Amino acid sequence: MKRNPLTARSGATVGLAIASIAVLTACGTQSGGSGGGDAAEELGEMEGQVSILAWPGYVEDGSNDPAVDWVSSFEEETGCEVTSKTYGTSDEAVNLMKSGDYDVVVASGDATLRLIAAEDVVPVNTDLIPNYEGIYDFLKDKEWNSVDGESYGVPHGYGANLLMYNTEVVTEAPTSWDVVFDRAGEFTGKVTAYDSPIYIADAAVYLMAHQPELGIENPYALDEEQFQAAVDLLKEQRQHVGEYWSDYLKEIQAFQTGDSVVGTTWQVIQNVLESEGASTGVVLPEEGATGWSDTWMIAAGAENPNCAYAWLDHIASPEANAAATSYFGEAPSNDAACEFREDCEAYHAGDADYASQIWYWTTPIAECVDGRTDVECVDYAAWTAAWQEIKG
Template sequence: MENVVRLTRTLQAAAAATALLLAATACGSSGGGSSATGLNPPDLKAPTKLGTSEGQVNLIAWAGYVENGSNDPKVDWVTDFQKQTGCQVHSKVAASSDEMVKLMKTGEYDAVSASGDASLRLIASGDAAPVNTELVPNYKDVFSGLKNGSWNSVKGTMYGIPHGRGANLLMYNTQKVTPAPTSWSAVFDDAAAYKGHVTAYDSPIYIADAALYLKATRPELKIKDPYALDQKQFDAAVALLKKQNADVGEYWSDYLKEVSAFKSGDSVVGTTWQVIANLAASEGAKVKAFVPKEGSTGWSDTWMIYAKAKHPNCAYQWMNWIISPKVNAQVAEYFGEAPANSKACADTSDKNFCATYHAADEGYWKHIAFWNTPIEQCLDGRTDVKCVPYAKWVQAWTEIKG
């Protein structure tokens, strides 16, 4: 766990319009299927077989996903991959989803560990190619809840290989927040009770958290999907967050800062991740974290391959390697997330790890709305209105924070 504190997942959206082109590229009719409703990506084909390894692979990844022992000699799953495949790994750590999208467009990288707020952009623009899962043997053992998601597939076609998942939880100080909360109302409608000590995630995608709460508490808005908001629904979510802003003491993106804030008492209630809750508790903070009755948002990362990858064979070998049971277990424990491979749980050093992170509990994940990329074609299937695209979420987030 001590290694995990170096990792950050900022996901703060830059305003660069070049990274926000879904509204222009994802045009067409609203398609059906369980995935990416309304998205009609370019007609790209996945390979039918693999060829000879090219000798290298260039990756874009979150910190902690591609470790070769240079950060910690005990944390290394790259060296054995290179020995077994002959593919030398070159990796670039990205600090945000927007940076990942921008880097993929350079054509210099073969694959990326994209979160849901980047994946649809890559699919719609034609930068990410469909994946032939038959060429990734370990895919068969991936938890079913990570397959054919609205964030990683289109009309039944997978555009990547799932890596792991996590939920955005409500954490509170058990000594200062009483009675124990059961709802997100603790950070929204009832936030004034903890004025100046409420914390919230610093990203435009946090608007979805407000929308998820409104879905349960204001049924007249008819919100079906927190990432598919028409203008009225979006305005309601933004208004709620502007109201919340008066009670927020700190917006966090670096979870070291959140741990410190809960230890000091500067923060007593707010959104968090399981790894942060574990770390804060281990350092003496009196905290608990859980999924409130309305459910939660969450994230699921997917290894996606560049449509014009220079080293596709090594990229496919990497995707199979990173979700192999032993390696997937190592990554999950180091980063602090539920592994994707169902067999990984047998290889975790902490035998309670998968239970703590609800890795095999599909019932738990049914209450998690994984990050997705808002586009004009409403992801909930509506065709009579336009939904607010991600670029507008970025603009609104600046206004919300003042």
């Protein structure tokens, strides 16, 4: 996934190729300094510094915008001086974590299982993170942030990949993804889709509802037959797609000019377009949608594990979580964060029914994440190869 700033916000795009991953239980040491081991049992004195690897916009200290700062308060309260490095893709983050230079990383669902499998991160003891209790239950202990009942981090925020439409062209408000699949011919040349192999999961979500005989239970766990059905659907869609987007500045422009009239989007894009008077609407279709939930994780062999735990607690606190997720443009993960935001309703924060319709990005691996053991699922390397074939 890649994040690009949009005024005071950042966006996300995915693009990587990975081999099949075996999910391993990572090990680490409580005191840090060496690879492998278990979650910490207790904390000691703060080390005075912490090194963080993050998406742009996730670790703001006021240097980019004096009004945007949730780092300074952390440093004052803990005595841990923050140094941070930003990355542009999940692939880059995974490679950088191998250096051992970072105590903390915030990772998306297309990277977390790789970090766990490579033993580059360790389980976290959530009892040592008081603010973890305030995190929404529907974000905890999920397949992208936990393995074998062990938590590997703290959820940051979440959002859905929604359906956007031009209300002057798509005059009847859509309720289904059929407008970009089976009915795409009605808007040929002006359909837009997310430019990433992970978009294959969007087709799988649609097929779950419209071709139940395929037996898809999880859009990130596709056997060969299910995967081919999703690929075929996207090949059919291709002739109607005017533009695949990954930079949401370009999607905003495309909907403003009318070059795109229907396709995938994020709530933050609709918020920007609405503020500028554009004739657009968004909906979470009846089939559900894909989405994201990032996770703060602690490096195996972290040199500053106590400050690392302190950061995870700080970023999960209501005020810091509110500031960081608002800056990005997503729902917070801490229920009390909405006391510090005025837009939680727009992002459906805390709405468990809404959240239950989101299939959060999860790395497709050969070991089916839906629990099946009688078949092998198609891994992300094959997803990437298929995506290039789909786009032509």
